[in-house]
Amino acid sequence: MRTDQILTRLERVFARLDREPERPAHLQTPRMSRHRVVLLASTLAFYIAIVVAVLTTSWLVRLDWQIMFFRPYEQWPQLHAFLDYLVVLGQRGPTAVMVAAWLGWRSWRQHTLRPLITLGVALLLLNITVGSVKLGLGRLGPHYATQIGSAELFAGGDIFPSGHTANAVVTWGILAYLASTVVTRRVLSLVSAIVSLSVGATTVYLGTHWVSDVLLGWSAGLLVLLALPWFEPLIARTEAYVFELRERLRSRLEEGQVSEPVAAALIPLVSAGGKWQLRRTADAPAGGHAPAPRTVAHGAARPHVIRSERTPVTPVGSRRPAHTERAGARSTAARPVAGG
Numbered sequence: 001m002r003t004d005q006i007l008t009r010l011e012r013v014f015a016r017l018d019r020e021p022e023r024p025a026h027l028q029t030p031r032m033s034r035h036r037v038v039l040l041a042s043t044l045a046f047y048i049a050i051v052v053a054v055l056t057t058s059w060l061v062r063l064d065w066q067i068m069f070f071r072p073y074e075q076w077p078q079l080h081a082f083l084d085y086l087v088v089l090g091q092r093g094p095t096a097v098m099v100a101a102w103l104g105w106r107s108w109r110q111h112t113l114r115p116l117i118t119l120g121v122a123l124l125l126l127n128i129t130v131g132s133v134k135l136g137l138g139r140l141g142p143h144y145a146t147q148i149g150s151a152e153l154f155a156g157g158d159i160f161p162s163g164h165t166a167n168a169v170v171t172w173g174i175l176a177y178l179a180s181t182v183v184t185r186r187v188l189s190l191v192s193a194i195v196s197l198s199v200g201a202t203t204v205y206l207g208t209h210w211v212s213d214v215l216l217g218w219s220a221g222l223l224v225l226l227a228l229p230w231f232e233p234l235i236a237r238t239e240a241y242v243f244e245l246r247e248r249l250r251s252r253l254e255e256g257q258v259s260e261p262v263a264a265a266l267i268p269l270v271s272a273g274g275k276w277q278l279r280r281t282a283d284a285p286a287g288g289h290a291p292a293p294r295t296v297a298h299g300a301a302r303p304h305v306i307r308s309e310r311t312p313v314t315p316v317g318s319r320r321p322a323h324t325e326r327a328g329a330r331s332t333a334a335r336p337v338a339g340g
Contacts, residue, residue: 023111027180029236032229040226047219054139054151054160054212061151064210068142072205083202090164090199095171096123103178113239115178121231125224126170133220134158142207162209162217165200169221172196177225196221 030036053060073080088094096119103115139160140152153160172195176188200214209217 019109020111027110027112027114029114029232030177030229031232036226036229040223043219043222043226047216047223050212050216050219051133051137054137055153057149057151060212062149064142064212065149067204067211068145068207071207073207076205079205083205087164087199087202087206089172089195090168090203092123092163092167092171095167099171099174102175106178113242114235117235117238118178118228119174121235122170122174122224122228125227125231126166126221129224130161130163130166130217130220133161133216134163139210139213141213142210159209160213160216161220162200162203162213164203164209165196165214165217166221166224168192168196168199169218170224173221173225177228 050060052058100116100119103119106115107113135158137160138154138156138158140146140155140157141159144157145152146155169192172192173189176185176192179185179188196218200209200218203209204211204214
């Protein structure tokens, strides 16, 4: 007769959320393949073509003005309320917090800092590349345009390329970049493409960006994602350096080279569930013995127990032991049980 425990669907989900015992060996970093290099070069050529088209006030600038005069937000006003919320998926602050929370959980579960470091490198590259072009060209948006048919460059603006669009490409595309399986990478690539396209089109609908801003924003974000494999050695060195600092801190805690109040605050950051003890570095008094090490934090790791295997707790009576000194006082002031 089999006595194996049959897990429910919810219990299987919680089991998959548990931390893995060690870093998985199948985690692979993307490499700069020939296909990626060709795609990077094509995107860069498209990026340069958009910039040249705006600088020369070509047909692309005329298209910008035609769509601005069309005023999509007046043509389909029923979409305005929904798209006001959709465009938040391209704002740097909210999206960075959401994606960082997910990648932080992945880092904890897989014993690696690579997801968080990769996100930081990608956002840094995005801010440098997009921000420098924004400030250098100084283009004004449709709501602040002053001369019909002009490219509105070098006028103190900061909307070319579209930061919302580029941020949507990088922030959501980083999830596909860090995917561990081919199927997951394809699904997340499709989702990130839909989100970034929607955010870019929404900014045109709301009249906050020209069409050329969105085209340049898409290519700018894609360039950052395609160039990330070149920064993988830097990401690996940074991760190794952080882990090395953690090991140094652990050794200093074990040797008692850190004061106890500081150690009590740092131990949760460097311990993995085991017991840590502080050794006093002061010399023992003359003719005496050195004081025994004092445990400042402990937390023995326990195996995961599913809900069906936990010992039931019956809510009858109090768990606190009866106080012998107050037994007599309680007996003299006893209350009726059944309200007689």
